[in-house]
Amino acid sequence: MDIDVFVSAHRQAWDRLEDLVRRRRSLNGAETDELVDLYQRVATHLSIVRSGSADPILVGRLSALVARARSAVTGAHTPAWREFIRFFAVSFPVVAYRARWWWLGTTAAFVLVSAVVAVWVAGDPAVQAAIGTPEEITQLVDHDFADYYSEHPAASFAGQVWVNNAWVSMQVIIMAVLLGLPIPYILWENALNVAVSAGLMASRGKLDIFFGLITPHGLLELTAVFLAAAVGMRLGWTVVDPGPRKRGEALAEQGRAVMSVALGLVVVLFVSGLIEGLVTPSGLPTWARIGIGVVAEAAFLAYVFFFGRRALAAQETGDLERAPDLAPSAG
Structure with a gap:
């Protein structure tokens, strides 16, 4: 120049x-x-x-x-309510939208691994025997899996679920500090947990119960975990490919973007916890419980893609610092 x-x-x-x-x-x-x-x-x-x-x-x-x-x-001074609106109308959805391909890839990999392992567990008695005795598996399939959702008062259970889900997602977010390297292992562990339960339920002809109980809250809950994992791994990739900016600047911006997701997911997981605590164990028909989960999932995805795409078109980055002394770049 x-x-x-x-x-x-x-x-x-x-x-x-x-x-x-x-x-x-x-x-x-x-x-x-x-x-x-x-x-x-x-x-x-x-x-x-x-x-x-x-x-x-x-x-x-x-x-x-x-x-x-x-x-x-x-x-x-900008009123706090304007900052609140800006965060949920711009900062959070644009970060999620910019990470959409990482998000989609994480989701596909998780579903594929879970499906393969579940089929393996369901069809191989030797694998089932390694997991537990026939009595233990019967107890899990006939009682423990369903009882988990109804053994505590709904409000208390919803709060407990929210804390647990938030912790899982925060683990993934925290791993971003290590450039996202441990995140695939955390996802692998969670995929195995889901797959083993699904496989054991399927082996006893209870797969309908499994999906009837896990789908209402699981769609939104797992979507939140996948999003957290996606932005964490994207932070690690920024080290390899910082784009047109200096590596330090790119890392700082992406790190602040990770914090945007961490804050936004607190609300998403709160909704997921409410569904798991109040809807999943309710006396509603299975189709109604699943329908509520599908509506919540569709609403979240529509929110992210509508507001995220609009914010990206306006060259927003989701940077919490909102420091515009960086040249705009495509996300």
Whole structure:
């Protein structure tokens, strides 16, 4: 990049931003809009200069200008309710949407492994014998599996389930600190647990009971776990392929995106826990219980894809810091 040409092309915008920042207390509506627009443009200029120039004086000048402009733009305190709405309308869904291919791949791998192992367990008496005695398996199939959902008061059970589900997802999120490397193992363990239960229930002709009890809450619960795993592994991949940004910048942004998912999934898993505690053990017909689970799952996916795609089109990243001093890049 020819730095002299770059400076010549954009000096007027920088000087104009300097002037608007200096007069920020007396700006009219049009000038305020211009201030915001120039702030975003000059922040992008700063990102370009950082990556393509070794001129410390220019970097320092633009950094100071962007910092002052940011203070002018964000000086007024944003009400907490607006931040809350922004988080659920932009930050959380756009991070989930940007990770959609990792999310889909994680889901497909989990379902495939679970199905293969379940078929193996259901069709091989030797494997069943290694898992437990015939009496233990009978106890699990005829009593323990179903009793698990009804042995505690509904409200208490819903709270317990929420905490447990949140812990599983937080494990996956925490593993992102290790660049996502342990996440496949955590998923493998959970896939085995699901598969063994399904296989044993199928071996005794109780697969309908298995799906009738696990589907209402399991769809949303597992979707949340898969999303957490996807963003965690995507963080690890950022080390390998940071894209057009510096590796440190990319890691910082993706790390904050992981935190967006962690916060958003607290609500998703709360809903899943309510379904598991109140709907799964209820006296509703099986079709009604499964229908509630399907509706909850469809609503969540529709929410993520609608709001996430819209936010991505607006070049949102879901970065909790919302620092726009990085050049926009496709997610």
